[in-house]
Amino acid sequence: MVKAGNYDVPEGLYYGREHEWVKLEGKLARVGVTDYAQSKLGDVVYVELPEVGKQVKQATAPKTKEMELGAVESIKAVSAVYSPLSGAVKETNAALQERPELINTSPYNEGWICVLEPGALEAELKNLMDAKAYVEFLKKLE
């Protein structure tokens, strides 16, 4: 585990600029939000999961609806969750409907948001950061 200030940044994951993480599992990719993201969001009270089967695009600027993997509500604020990869949503974390706080308590494990079937994995991984690069990215934000 690498640390950036107070934030955990596990090694072996890929990171997007919108503070989402990607964990490769064979041909699939598990996705969630990072410790930094959950900390800045504050207590999550509701998670709107993406629909299974939804086609999403890797987030770039400017962002569009096709890049959204649902949304989370924390402290009276609804924030979109952006997809770090293009592909199809295969599975979503139903546990978040009963226990949205898992995003805060376990962002890298029980608080995962969905599993994607990536459409252009090899090309798109180049747009993501490894743990070391994400730590540097976070340092610039603080």
Add this chain to the structure above:
Amino acid sequence: MLPLRVDDAFTSMAIDEALLKLNAEGKSPNTIRFWRWLPSTVSIGCFQSVEREVDLEVAKRYGVDVVRRITGGGAVFHDHDGELTYSVVCKQGDVPDDVIESYRLICGGLVHGFERLGLQAEFKPVNDVLSNRKKISGSAQTRRWGSVLQHGTILIDPNIRQMFELLKVSPEKISDKFIASVFERVTTVVRELGRKPSFDEVRAAMRTGFERLLGAKLVEGELTSEEFELAAKLKPKYAPNGWLKKR
């Protein structure tokens, strides 16, 4: 900064979303506007259940509209005669990533505005402004497409009894004693100031407050035709047969 508008809830919500979307696309500048609700309306948070939060029979009887916001938070009664509402739209990079800190920043303009009106005011995390330790303004946010929309209430003289009749609070509970207990937590501009300022006066004070916060003059503008057209397109979503009853 846009002119003071008085619109139905569906138009107002559509304007806010249009400003957010076009700001994200780089087509609209960062914007602040003050506006009123006609008729009075109950708004509910993005993910709330309308059946659970609002007494729709009472709303119908009073001629009060009901609308679902794209922002978070709870159900709020917006009194046509008693509330001025504000909306701020800006790039996400212009506010802190930390949600509480971003409320603190934007609510700072309201705090200066209340002070300009002659009230004592302070920000109270998460998202309230207090005057004499009682809530006088509440806010909610959404962060989408790379921009932020924050809107919220400026309580001038709302009808508190009507508010609790509309929100699902049991009728037996709405006693004089209950209303008195609400006034221990909530206050209004009229109560703190001892007179009712005009909506224009409150808007002008808030304008000065935001100018002080930003250290810059706000430029008066109008809705652009692009903003107006997108708002017209978005309006049906907010109408009673739109997404209101989705939960």
